[in-house]
Amino acid sequence: MTAKLSNAQIAWRAAQDIADGAYVNLGIGFPEMVAKFQPPGRQAVFHTENGVLGFGEAPAPGTEDWDLINAGKKAITLKPGAAFFHHADSFAMVRGGHLDVAILGAYQVAETGDLANWSTGPKGVPAVGGAMDLVHGAKRVAVLTDHVTKDGKPKLVEKCTLPLTGVGCVTRVYTSLAVVDIEDGHFVLREKVAGLSFDDLQAVTGAKLHLGGPVADIDVPEV
């Protein structure tokens, strides 16, 4: 079996699709890595739900200011031209369609664009945060995910079995094995890792993969 992409490589691949000057929200956790891989010459503006636009890298340990954090409650720094605003304004940006891209994690993505990423079921304490707003606000909602679950089950499915975050909201999925667009209720394969056959990829995908043109090899460096 072909090597799959690391989380960092998935994030790297997603970063290549972000235009200069784009306003971007990155989900808590693994999607946060996307910020590190902006191509040279391009500068996105990062938004965090708790009211900051234009933040930069994490501060050096010991220099954190805990009034300056992101939605994941991690310390951040500011770039010149940053702005603070309150939560209602922050979600006006989200819901009002002002973000160009939101990049989120996923438990499951359906071929209809449905996303499940907030709850693994009724046990434990439920928590939703800003995900349900982000999926209905950003002009483009992309997902970063391993192609399959830890126990090998498909995460790209015909219909989500876990509680939904949003209906028909995802337009592109970056996985450890492929780049897949969602168009008219279908998964359309755009790129796959080199050496992996279409049939092998289909075998670990829970819904039919369509072809919408030539399928490229994902071109990702070691990162």
Added chain:
Amino acid sequence: MTAKLSNAQIAWRAAQDIADGAYVNLGIGFPEMVAKFQPPGRQAVFHTENGVLGFGEAPAPGTEDWDLINAGKKAITLKPGAAFFHHADSFAMVRGGHLDVAILGAYQVAETGDLANWSTGPKGVPAVGGAMDLVHGAKRVAVLTDHVTKDGKPKLVEKCTLPLTGVGCVTRVYTSLAVVDIEDGHFVLREKVAGLSFDDLQAVTGAKLHLGGPVADIDVPEV
């Protein structure tokens, strides 16, 4: 017939009911005079729809800054502790019940508390401004008005015949002849100008005046 109060005297009387520290919006025109008659030791904070809280007197002629105006487009000045905000926040203050008092002019007030003060009918250009918001937002909505129209018709009526600004919103009316509360769909007479009989006042009032206790003489200085 007894002398009626001047507009300035009506405004003076209304000013006596404004508590220290109250947040107050004064309608364009004659109600603006209320600000001049605050009793010594009391300081209200004046709100204007176009995004200023805590404004003061008009500037000396020739010193106007036309970026600093009130809802009537008249130049104003600021007091220490003033604040600027945008129109949606301004009407959040109004609609959200944060103003203590709104004092407006009227064409007609009904015993039900209905107010008509924005349109004299279908001819001409209609204009409504912020009046319809103010009548539903302030904790107390008072009206200043001549007791009768220029041609002697009652302005305090059973039912407004002119287009309504709001339904059941007015709680007190300061007129050139009386101070009248609106309670449970009735006009309740509180004060009247000295020397005017109840019957003479009732004769120029378009709905029944009720008594809810002793009726005082309006005690207003020359202003």
Added chain:
Amino acid sequence: MDKRIATLAEAVADIPDGATVMIGGFGGSGAPIELIHALIDRFLATGSPKDLTVINNNAGNGHVGIAALIEQGMVRKMVCSFPRSADPRVFTDKYLAGQIELELVPQGTLAERIRAGGAGIPAFFTPTSFGTDLAKGKPVQEFEGRSYVMERWLKADFTLIKAELGDHYGNLTYRMAARNFSPIMAMAGAKTIVQVTRAVEPGGIEPENVITPGIFVDAIVEVPAPAQEEALNRADTHYPEVQA
């Protein structure tokens, strides 16, 4: 990422016939006079844009700014709360002659509809206008025994506003009460074009003092010492200048 545009003419070059345009300002305070006049210049040179729907609290004063836009016949419809003013003759004459449409909206409802447009809220309930002629035909619903009117969001194809400081990313501050509708109109315009009195480098505005974050802004053009509508009208200015 640099949103600066060199000239007023370029800034307004893309506004097409039939566009819905929000224009900041309350009376003359905050009115982006130079942007409006650039639009008139384009119309006089090319015949476009026309058939505009203009959203502003008022309907212009005198013969400059929005009044001049109306006077040139570029405006099909006004959406505003208070089309009456000290010298509204231009709008009044066209309105009474049936040459311009008017959608009259209570001021707070106008502000909230604009904010809703910018915030992705398609409809909301307000007590304002319940039981009045302005609520006719609108859905009414009761909450906790009180009646409210349902109002819809307002959006625009373009927003034209004036700000005080603007950095290259479009972060803005406003001067005093010139702020009024501009921050919410910046949110509700698909493309928001701003004349700033002073363009500054990113970092030139304290992050805590930014009033409109750059995400709501598409283009800024520097116009130092902008004209003040009230001053123009006191001098009886006409735009374009009447040839003797």
Added chain:
Amino acid sequence: MDKRIATLAEAVADIPDGATVMIGGFGGSGAPIELIHALIDRFLATGSPKDLTVINNNAGNGHVGIAALIEQGMVRKMVCSFPRSADPRVFTDKYLAGQIELELVPQGTLAERIRAGGAGIPAFFTPTSFGTDLAKGKPVQEFEGRSYVMERWLKADFTLIKAELGDHYGNLTYRMAARNFSPIMAMAGAKTIVQVTRAVEPGGIEPENVITPGIFVDAIVEVPAPAQEEALNRADTHYPEVQA
């Protein structure tokens, strides 16, 4: 007109059993730790207030602030978007034991419901949560072919927040991202109590830089050098201090 109160104890003295209380902060940023602890002190001394409904984005961290409030058994119900966190054991334990209620609200809907409460908007429509479990039982309506969920305003009997500067009239500024929910919670509380890091004279805040106008504020109490929740938790602080 002077809204200053001398002590934290006086500031929170009027909050009754069963009150709905909005508390500012997102995680530790902006959390009014001293006001919350004053509430705990009162409870320990008098047995009140209890049965509180607390509205905050989170459900507390560690054993200070909101977590300590929950740990003392003062909270009947939490309304929040993200009750999970690095150390949410206090809430989690009580929740799984059925000792505390939870109303889970998407973060943007929580913010908008609070703003609506402050702005006199009893209900609004949002695309957020449509088709999900969190929309169950809520009215749905279509606008321009897209489906939206109707959400209701949120108000509070009391709001407790932290601000940076506060003048005697209650005008406020906030420090960096500590702003978060505080300005809208200030609007939505029937009585808003603010701990300010520095009290200034009226005029001590530029009118253009006021973030929360004083009309939304009822009381301010100066707390210089306030504790930072994150720092307290990194030091494994418990409130009240555990007696050895």
